[in-house]
Every structure is written in structure tokens, then in C-alpha cells.
Amino acid sequence: MAPPSPPLLFISFLLSLLALSSSAATVTLSLTPFLPNHPRSSSSSAATATATAASDDNSSWQSEMLNLLATSSLTRARHLKKHNSSASSNSTKVASFPRSYGGYSIDLGFGTPAQSLNFVMDTGSSLLWFPCTSRYACASCVFPKSDPSKIRRFIPRLSSSVKLVGCRNPKCAWISGPNAASRCRDECGSSGRNCSQQTCPPYLIQYGSGNTAGLLVSETLSFSGGRKVPGFLAGCSLFSTRQPAGIAGFGRGAESLPSQMGLQRFSYCLLSRRFDDTSASSDLVLDPAPGSGGDSKTKGVVYTPFRANPGHPGSAFKDYYYIGLRKVLVGGTAVKIPHRYLVPGADGNGGAIVDSGSTFTFMERPVLDAVAAELERQMANYSRAKGVEAQTGLRLCFDVSGRVDTMTVPELSLHFKGGVRMMLPLENYLVLVRERRSEAACVAIVTDDASIGPEMSGGPAVILGSFQQQNFYVEYDLENERFGFRKQTCKVK
Numbered sequence: 001m002a003p004p005s006p007p008l009l010f011i012s013f014l015l016s017l018l019a020l021s022s023s024a025a026t027v028t029l030s031l032t033p034f035l036p037n038h039p040r041s042s043s044s045s046a047a048t049a050t051a052t053a054a055s056d057d058n059s060s061w062q063s064e065m066l067n068l069l070a071t072s073s074l075t076r077a078r079h080l081k082k083h084n085s086s087a088s089s090n091s092t093k094v095a096s097f098p099r100s101y102g103g104y105s106i107d108l109g110f111g112t113p114a115q116s117l118n119f120v121m122d123t124g125s126s127l128l129w130f131p132c133t134s135r136y137a138c139a140s141c142v143f144p145k146s147d148p149s150k151i152r153r154f155i156p157r158l159s160s161s162v163k164l165v166g167c168r169n170p171k172c173a174w175i176s177g178p179n180a181a182s183r184c185r186d187e188c189g190s191s192g193r194n195c196s197q198q199t200c201p202p203y204l205i206q207y208g209s210g211n212t213a214g215l216l217v218s219e220t221l222s223f224s225g226g227r228k229v230p231g232f233l234a235g236c237s238l239f240s241t242r243q244p245a246g247i248a249g250f251g252r253g254a255e256s257l258p259s260q261m262g263l264q265r266f267s268y269c270l271l272s273r274r275f276d277d278t279s280a281s282s283d284l285v286l287d288p289a290p291g292s293g294g295d296s297k298t299k300g301v302v303y304t305p306f307r308a309n310p311g312h313p314g315s316a317f318k319d320y321y322y323i324g325l326r327k328v329l330v331g332g333t334a335v336k337i338p339h340r341y342l343v344p345g346a347d348g349n350g351g352a353i354v355d356s357g358s359t360f361t362f363m364e365r366p367v368l369d370a371v372a373a374e375l376e377r378q379m380a381n382y383s384r385a386k387g388v389e390a391q392t393g394l395r396l397c398f399d400v401s402g403r404v405d406t407m408t409v410p411e412l413s414l415h416f417k418g419g420v421r422m423m424l425p426l427e428n429y430l431v432l433v434r435e436r437r438s439e440a441a442c443v444a445i446v447t448d449d450a451s452i453g454p455e456m457s458g459g460p461a462v463i464l465g466s467f468q469q470q471n472f473y474v475e476y477d478l479e480n481e482r483f484g485f486r487k488q489t490c491k492v493k
Contacts, residue, residue, distance in 0.1 A: 026288065027223045029106045030281035031121065031268055063391040066431060066442070069359045070393030073465060074446045075209050077362035080124055080320070080355065081459025103357055104270060104466060105245060106284055109222040110234065111159030117152050119248035121268075121284065122357035123476070126253030126319050127175060127205060129235025130154045130246035132214055139241045140210070151244055154236065156217070161230070165200045165216040171233045172200035174255040175216060203235060210242030221261075232260055250356070250476075251319035263288050264479040267298075268356075269490035270470045272427060282490040301475055301484040304416035311348020317459065321476065323483050324417030325352035325462055328367075330374040331410025341367050341461040349458045354474075354483060358465035360394075360444045361429075367461060368447040371412075372396045375443065378410045385440035388433055397433070397442040404432065404439055414464075422485060428468050444468070 103120040110117055110130065117130045131138070131153045141148040156162045165172055167184035184198050204213040214237035221229040233255055237246070249256045250266065258266055268284045297303065307324050309317045325342050328335045341364060344351035363371065375396060376384075382398035389397045400407045409430060413423040431442045444467050475484040 027225065027227060027286040029108070029223075029284040029286070031104045031106060031270065031284045032281040063388070063433065063435065066392040066394060066433065070446050072209055073358050073360040073362060074393075074448065076124075076207075076355070076358045077446070077448075077463050079207055079209075080353070080358075080463060103359070104268075106248060108248065109224075110154055110219050110232075111156075112161040112220055113159075114220075114222045115152075115154055115158065117154055117246055119246040120357065121250060122247050122355075123250045123321055124319075124353070124355040124357045125205075125207070125247060126249040126251035126256035126259075127203070127235050128232075128246070128248045128255070128257055129205070129212055129214065129237045131240070132156065132236035132238055136237065137239050138243060139239075141240070141242060141244045148244065156236065159219065161220045163218045165218055165233065167198050167200045169200065169218075171218075171255070172216065174233065174253065175203050175235075176201050205235075207243070207247075210240060212237040212240040212243050212247075214238045229261055247357075252321065253319045256319075258286075258476075258478060261286065261288060265475060265477045267473065267475040269473045269488065270356075270466055271490050271492065272470050280492045282492065295480055298473075298475055298484060298486075300486045301473065302418075302420045302486065303477065303480075303482040303484040304418045304420040306481045306483060307344070307351070307417070309344045309348050309351065310346050311344065315348050317344075317348045320353040320355075320460065321483065322351050322353050322460070323464075325414060326417055327415045328371055329411075329413045329415065330371060331378050333374055333378075335370045335374050337367055337370055344460070347458075350461050352462035352464060353460045354464045354469075356466050356469070358463050359467050360446050361465045361468045362446050362463040364461040365447045368395060368445060371445070372443075375410065379408075382407070382441075385438070385442075388435060388438075388440040388442065391435070392431075392433060392442055393446070394431070394442040394444065395447055396445075397440045399438065400432075400441045401438045404441075407441065409441065416483075422472075423487070424468060425471070425487075428470055 103122070106119055106121055107116050108119055109115065119128070119130070131151050134153060134155060136151070136153045138148050138151060141151070167176075168181050172180045180200060200216045202213060202215055205211060212235070214235050217234055217236045218231050219234055221232040221234075237243075250258055253259065257263075263286055265287045266285060267287075269282050271280060271282050304323055307322045309315065309320065309322055311317050322344060327342075328337060340350050342351065372395065379398055382400060382403075385397040385399040389395065409426060411423060412429050413421055415421050429444050431444050433440045433442055469485075471488065471490050472485045473488050473490075477484055
């Protein structure tokens with residue numbers, strides 16, 4: 001279901017905004033997951049160390065949170081599948097923080113002087129936008145333990161470097177399409193007015209769980225180490241639905257942060273998720289430096305090439321990071337998956353992408369059906385916990401009551417082109433749910449079951465979410481067009 005159109009109040013916001021006057025280094029940022037406050041759960045055994053658990057007092061909260069994340073992951077998949085188009089040798093590090101609705105956030109500075117703003121890191125979209133002006137409004141932005149009034153906003157009047165982007169600016173076409181400049185000329189010619197200062201048309205971007213709308217601005221992006229990127233194209237959003245923070249697009253589009261900064265690679269290591277609020281963070285590293293000899297490999301990292309989507313040149317699927325998924329193994333047994341789901345076809349449908357903006361991995365129903373059948377076969381000693389499945393929105397749950405410390409679960413691994421294998425530890429695909437006196441182990445993968453949402457077709461068939469990437473060093477080598485990873489414990493800051 002498409003998000004609602006912005007109200008008339010938003011139009012007045014746009015009109016008010018029209019009154020606005022018109023050296024590279026590796027950057028490291030802190031990444032933190034978006035997570036709500038709730039009573040922390042204890043983890044005294046090896047089993048609870050490898051699965052997310054909650055006490056009986058927290059069981060209702062946990063089921064609700066898992067259902068929220070499962071539903072949002074599926075909604076995110078629906079958006080990605082149906083999405084429409086609309087140099088130095090020193091790196092920069094930025095802290096990354098986990099947050100409540102499934103993503104990881106970073107803080108960036110915009111303006112002169114810089115205003116610190118919060119963004120969700122998203123490799124599944126390209127535009128970077130921030131909540132803008134003191135009158136910014138966010139509908140349906142009340143999340144657990146969150147306060148929409150405390151959303152950090154960019155105040156244009158406090159910056160001496162902000163400029164509205166004109167419709168004849170080539171960057172306007174990145175968002176409004178190649179005909180933006182011609183439409184501007186046509187309107188100016190028909191009216192006889194001097195339209196040299198005509199602004200780029202307002203944008204309205206729809207995400208899986210909501211939307212955002214505003215005007216494009218050119219502004220200075222700055223980092224804590226002193227590095228500045230002048231003339232950065234960003235969205236100044238005045239109205240959003242279900243978007244309690246800005247979004248930093250890390251996709252493959254020209255407007256994305258990696259493209260505008262000329263990055264040769266970026267990497268991160270996502271902290272293990274325990275669905276509790278935390279101030280801990282790990283590093284997101286932005287590296288504009290070309291590799292030594294053009295093919296520099298990070299120690300211990302294995303690589304699989306990015307693959308092109310052969311669909312229409314204007315398709316939004318071109319913004320995604322496709323990787324060559326060859327097979328899925330359950331306990332060493334290869335699951336039979338039709339080839340059309342593993343490789344994008346001429347129509348652009350099928351294939352696998354990496355998306356930091358999704359929480360749980362999505363698999364189209366025929367893919368997960370095959371994986372689930374093999375899991376059930378190898379876990380025949382455990383019965384299905386269908387009541388927990390209905391409460392959490394997760395497709396496959398097993399009753400492990402009284403057997404948590406001794407339960408055996410087959411290994412789940414993903415094999416990519418080039419012989420690269422990602423072996424997922426239990427905490428990356430299994431969630432332990434305690435409901436009163438029962439316990440269930442749920443596979444943290446979602447699909448298009450009717451109980452969660454309507455059946456989807458088209459677009460990527462597999463979306464590798466952030467939950468499955470936790471405690472992996474993950475590298476997007478843009479210079480050499482490849483995706484790399486290695487298993488490691490992410491450093492907590």
C-alpha cells in the first residue's frame with residue numbers, strides 16, 4: 001500500500017522554504033543500531049549467548065518487537081521490489097549506532113557552522129535527506145520510547161552556505177529526471193518571466209514504511225576530523241511519515257553519499273543486536289583512496305563480484321548492490337532453488353541484493369519454502385511453534401521448551417559467485433523467544449506470507465538484511481566492483 005500524499009500543510013512549508021537565500025581523507029563514522037528502551041535480558045548460558053532472549057516479564061514486549069521488525073522488513077522488501085525511478089590515502093571514520101526500527105544510524109554535520117544531524121545508513125536508496133526547518137512535521141513517528149519532537153532538524157537560516165538547487169542545475173536531474181531542465185525552460189518561455197532562479201521541483205520519495213518530501217539544497221557536509229565536502233546535494237525535507245530520522249543513501253545512484261564523495265570503498269561492522277537501547281557503536285569507514293595497483297584486498301576478506309541488473313536503464317534496481325547468490329546450504333545440504341530466483345533476468349526481476357536498511361533477510365516464498373522444508377527435515381525432533389509464528393510474524397519457529405541448552409540447529413550458509421561462502425552463526429539467523437513457560441527458536445527470515453502482507457512478485461528475490469550481517473566486517477569495494485566480508489567480533493566504542 002502506497003503511503004498517503006503529504007497534506008496541504010506541507011505545500012505551505014514548500015512555499016516558505018522558497019524564501020531561502022539562495023582536501024580528501026578516509027572518514028570513520030560511528031554506527032549504532034536503532035533500538036528502543038526496554039528491560040535488558042540476561043544471558044548466562046551458551047545458548048542464550050548465541051540467541052536473543054527475554055525474560056517472562058518481557059515476553060509480550062519481545063513478540064511485539066519481533067513482529068514490528070518482521071513486518072517492517074517485509075514492507076521494506078515490498079518497497080525495494082516495487083521501487084520506481086524517480087582523492088587521498090587517508091580514510092574517514094564515523095560512529096555507527098543501532099536503532100529501534102531495525103537500522104543503524106550515523107551522525108553527520110551539515111551547514112556553516114555545522115549542525116549535527118542523525119541519519120539511518122541505507123544501501124538500498126541513494127538520496128541523503130534531513131528533517132528541515134523548525135516546522136518539520138513527521139506523521140506516525142511515535143515509536144517505542146521515542147519522541148518525535150526531539151528529532152534533530154536542520155535550520156537553514158543558521159547556515160551561511162545553504163543554497164536551493166535550481167532546475168537548470170545538472171544535479172536537479174539526478175532526482176527529477178533528465179527532463180527537469182527542459183520543463184524549466186518551457187515554463188519560463190511560456191510565461192515570459194525571468195526564470196534564472198527557478199528552483200528544482202519538490203521531491204516526494206516513498207519508502208517501504210513511509211515517505212518524505214521537500215526541496216533539494218546544496219550544502220557543506222563536514223566530519224568531526226575537519227574534512228568538508230562543499231556543494232553536497234541533499235534533501236531538505238519538510239514533511240515525512242514514519243521516518244523518525246534522516247536517511248543517508250549509500251546506493252549506487254549519482255546522488256548517493258559514496259558517489260558524491262568519490263569513494264572507492266566503504267565498510268562497516270554491525271554490532272550484534274540484542275533489541276535493547278545502547279550507546280555502543282562501531283565504525284563506518286569511508287575511503288576515497290584508490291587501492292594499491294587498483295586491486296588492493298583487505299586482509300582476511302573474501303570477495304564476490306557485484307553483478308549488473310540487465311533491466312531497463314532507467315530502473316531504480318540499478319541503485320541496488322546485486323551479488324551472485326549461487327546456492328543456500330542447510331546443514332551442508334544444498335537447497336534446490338530455481339535459477340530464475342538467483343540471477344536477475346532480462347526484465348530486471350530476481351537475484352540477490354545487500355541492504356543495510358532491511359532488518360531481517362527477505363526471501364521470495366518459493367526460496368524460503370525450499371529452505372524451510374530442509375530445516376524442518378533436519379529438525380524433525382522439534383515441533384513447529386505456530387502460535388509464536390503468528391505473534392512474531394516470523395515464518396519458521398520451533399518449540400524448544402526445556403531443551404534450549406541442548407538444542408541442535410543445522411548450519412545455514414550462503415554461497416556466492418567465486419566460491420565465496422558466508423557461514424551464518426546462530427545469532428545471525430536464529431531468535432530465541434520466551435513466551436510465558438514456553439520457548440521457541442525462530443528463523444529470522446521473512447517472506448510474503450498472506451498473514452503478513454500480499455504476495456509480491458518482481459524485483460530482487462533475496463534481500464540480505466542487517467541482522468544477518470551482524471558481526472561481519474562488510475566491504476563495498478566500488479573501485480573493483482565487488483562485495484567482501486569476513487567474520488569478526490565488531491569493536492564496541
